[in-house]
Amino acid sequence: MGAIEGTVALVTGAAQGIGRAIALRLAADGADVALVDLNEDKLAGVAGEVAALGRKSTTIVANVSDRAQVHAAVAQAREDLGSLEIVVNNAGIVQVKPITDVTHDDLSAIVDVNVAGVVWGIQAAAKAFLEHGTKGTIINASSIAGHDGFALLSLYSATKFAVRALTQAAAKELAPHGITVNAYCPGVVDTDMWVTVDAEMARHTGAAPxxxxxxxxxxxxLGRAETPEDVAGFVSYLAGPDAKYMTGQSPLIDGGLVYR
Ligand SMILES: NC(=O)c1ccc[n+]([C@@H]2O[C@H](COP(=O)([O-])OP(=O)(O)OC[C@H]3O[C@@H](n4cnc5c(N)ncnc54)[C@H](O)[C@@H]3O)[C@@H](O)[C@H]2O)c1
Structure with a gap:
């Protein structure tokens, strides 16, 4: 019997990469999972993997930057799976550009997903938890770039610092209701996002692919890249009963890269 047996978790950006690994880990831990993403086809594949673990899932196509869609996704998760105790605001995008070149459109695009997406996710989760008296937990994706600003990743870093700020503020507001809010800060994880980062960095610096x-x-x-499962293991801890006395924190889980 898993530590979170019988709970329901919602994971955004669940179609691939870190979000997929988190969804599968929480399912293996005993949760039913609402899988939220823009990519309907890949969501269906992850739903099949959840079923193979013996858990229920529901797939919800939603854009996390749209407040109404996020609130609707949280409501649908509760309706389809019967309750909701864990919300993981994992969806995010990256941009690689010199700070001298970034445009207003660049800024709006990344803030819409990485900051607004987390604001709406926290808000929708908190409202649902408060309405149903659930002492739930909210878990947000930050990054090593939420602790250090990285060259060519200025806007990305700014959004991930913002996630830490939102995590702290929401934790303080929601603690009186028994709701915890934490974040995870991965390092260099072998996903499509790093394929993009490597290619874009190469374009700007002239480095070889x-x-x-x-x-x-x-x-x-620790001498190797991080796997999505390395991140998911830590999120499993944050989602489980052993983390019930922890709130407002954004720990690094990066194999030893950024030290705080
Ligand atoms: N890969 C890394 O090295 C790394 C390191 C630190 C933090 N992170 C963070 O972890 C999270 C997941 O990263 P990943 O590497 O799995 O990325 P990824 O690009 O492999 O997957 C991201 C998923 O989010 C979905 N998504 C993107 N925008 C969306 C939107 N507006 N609404 C709904 N879904 C959306 C995509 O469709 C995709 O399925 C991100 O927040 C990222 O910033 C990643």
Whole structure:
């Protein structure tokens, strides 16, 4: 019997990468899972993987930058799966550009997903928890770039610092209701996002394809890139009863890369 047996978790960005791994880990831990993403086809694949673990899921196509869609997704998760105790605001996008070149459109686009998406996710989860008297938990995706600003990742870093701020403020507001809010800060995780980062970095710096990724991985004390499952294991802890006395925190889970 898993530590979160009988609970329901909602995970955004669940169609691939870290979100998929989190959804599968929480399912393996005993939760039913609402899978939220823009990519309907890939969501269906993850739903099949959840079923193979013996848990129920529901797939919800929604854009996290749209407040109404996020609130509707939370309501649908409760309706389809019967309750809701865990909300993981994982969906995010990256941009690689020199700060001298970023435009207002660049800023709006990344803030809409990485900041507004987390605001709506916290808000919708909190309202649902308060309405039903649920002492639930909210877990947000920050990053090593939420602790250090990285070159060519200025806007991305700014959004991930913002996630830490939102996590702290929401934790303080919601603590009196028994609701906890934490974040996870992965390092260099082997997903499509890093394929984009490597290619875009190469375009701006002239590095060979793969060289930026290799250079970052070289800096990791534990000597290897992070897997989505490394992140999911930590999120499983945050979602479970052992983390019930923790709130407002954004710990690094990066194999030893950024130290705080
Ligand atoms: N990959 C890394 O090295 C790394 C490191 C630190 C933090 N993170 C963070 O972890 C999270 C997941 O990253 P990943 O590497 O799995 O990325 P990914 O690009 O592989 O997957 C992101 C998923 O989010 C979905 N998505 C994007 N925008 C969306 C939107 N507006 N609404 C709904 N869904 C949307 C995509 O369709 C995709 O399925 C992100 O918040 C990212 O910033 C990643």
């Amino acid at each position: 793969g060289a930026t990724y290799a250079q970052y991985v070289d800096g990791i004390a």
